[in-house]
Amino acid sequence: MVELADLVNKLKAAGEGTRLRLLALLADGDHSVKDLTEILEQSQPRVSRHLKLLADAGLIQRYAEGAWAYYGLAQHGEGAAVARWLIGRLDAQGVERQRDIARQSAVRSTQQAKASEYFAQVADSWDLLRTLHVPEQAVEAAVMEALEGRVVDLLVDLGTGTGRMLEVLSPCYRRGVGIDSSREMLAVARSHLASAGIIHAQARLGDIAELDPAIGPADIVMLHQVLHYFDDPGRMLAEARRLLKPGGEMLIVDFAPHDLEFLRTEHAHRRLGLSQQQMSGWAEGAGLRVAAIREFPATDDNGLTVCLWRLSDRT
Template sequence: MADLAELVGVLKAAGEGTRVRLLALLADGDHSVKDLTEILKQSQPRVSRHLKLLADAGLVRRNAEGAWAYYGLAQQGDGADLAQWLIARLDAKDADRRRDIERQAAVRAQQQALATQYFDTVASSWDLLKTLQVPEEAVEAAVVAALGGRKVNTLIDLGTGTGRMLEVLAGSYTRGVGLDSSREMLAVARARLAASAIGHAQVRLGDIGGLDLSVGLADVIVIHQVLHYFDDPGRMLAQARRLLQPGGDMVIVDFAPHELEFLRSEHAHRRLGLSQAQMSGWAAAAGLSVQAVQEFPSENTERGLTVCLWRLSDTTRTE
């Protein structure tokens, strides 16, 4: 519980019209300062000042991405509880609220158009998976099943790309965080999450090869089609292990060993698949153990790829 002075500070931060409108907008997903100035039709310094007060009081969180910053509702603490209480009591028919919703939809439509434009330029990477007949639907179903039907508190998706795993697993976590080093991909992911009304997930700019522990610890970490882009997947796995709660799980999806050299020369793959022995060795070195393995072979025996799913667990787990 907060002491009196802290609680009064939180109430003062929330007790202003524009700041309540900001909380309502952020309840629908992350926004940059630029987004919020367009929606509220207020100056950037004014909006930034309101956001700082809300952040200092623990009502919202700030995630810096270079010269930009994205804001979202706080997930924990007295500020988070108060924000949810206020938002639940807002009248959706209020004139300011209706205008904010309309402008928010327009901003998101513009973002979706930009994301689609970018996606069109990199569509060959996804079209490639179709030509190799990767069984995506079966793999996604297996990723969901790997969590055993439970709902975890925090799930982190490393190399989130388009945010597809956050979307697929949306019912399996209370808080989802996707990290990726590509601003363009993050724009696609944000548009995708907004279109699916997934407000309990956020994406952030981050180097997954040198992870920042400030992102917090996860009950489950997902690494989907990422490790083959690294010369040393074992090092990447050890980095990811630092973000895992004691007794937590990792779900890893990647290609089995193959001989399609053009993936290295034309599509930036550094490793031509990962073997079971390699994964077991990397996992052991990182303090993890392989609990289950599934293989999903392609029907294309000449040019297809086999996809593997590994579920790893922290070796300190106590049953």
């Protein structure tokens, strides 16, 4: 139970129109301050003040990432409970709420369009770009080890890119499906799969933010260097979770937190790495748990540490 004074403080922090709108937006996934100013059509200082009040009251959390900061609902404690209770009583069909949802969708669409434009430009050299900052061989070997020699019925690779993981893991599945929103990337993926003689995998055009559940149910869902392209990785995990069959697993490869701002400005990254705490919270929100973690440190001072997370049902 929460102390009276603390509860009053939380209710005061939430008891304002813009702050309630912010809570509702953050319930749909993490956002940067820039996103929220565009959605609410308010100034950055004004939105920042509202966010600080909500954060100080424990209703939301702040994640600093280089020059940017992201905000999301509190995941635990009384602040999380109060925030969820308030959001549950908002009219989802209200005019203002529907307007915020439409603007939120437009902001996300713009971000995805920018990412798609980037992928189209680098499709032919994508695998080479990845080798510049990722210990690929060690990570790929670890992913193989995580499958423990199994041969599963269906493996789904979300954000498949050039189809590299479908190629590497081809001995581990009877049927593989790679999903990507970039036609240029898919053209490269299909070429790679054909050249390797892999006929039990296919690459499909699709939006991993709005997956068709009919793609599954999958034994394994793979997200290889995908989540850092999204402002709200938790939302992507929850969407991917819908494809898993009972007892299925999710394998995620991504960067640990870093401060290489050029990856955001020049390579369309939205998140500068993912922390263990963030991944645990996102997994819990998707009905999963972090079963195992492996880290692959950078080979030099300016490099990036890569993490492999293995997620399974919380039950």
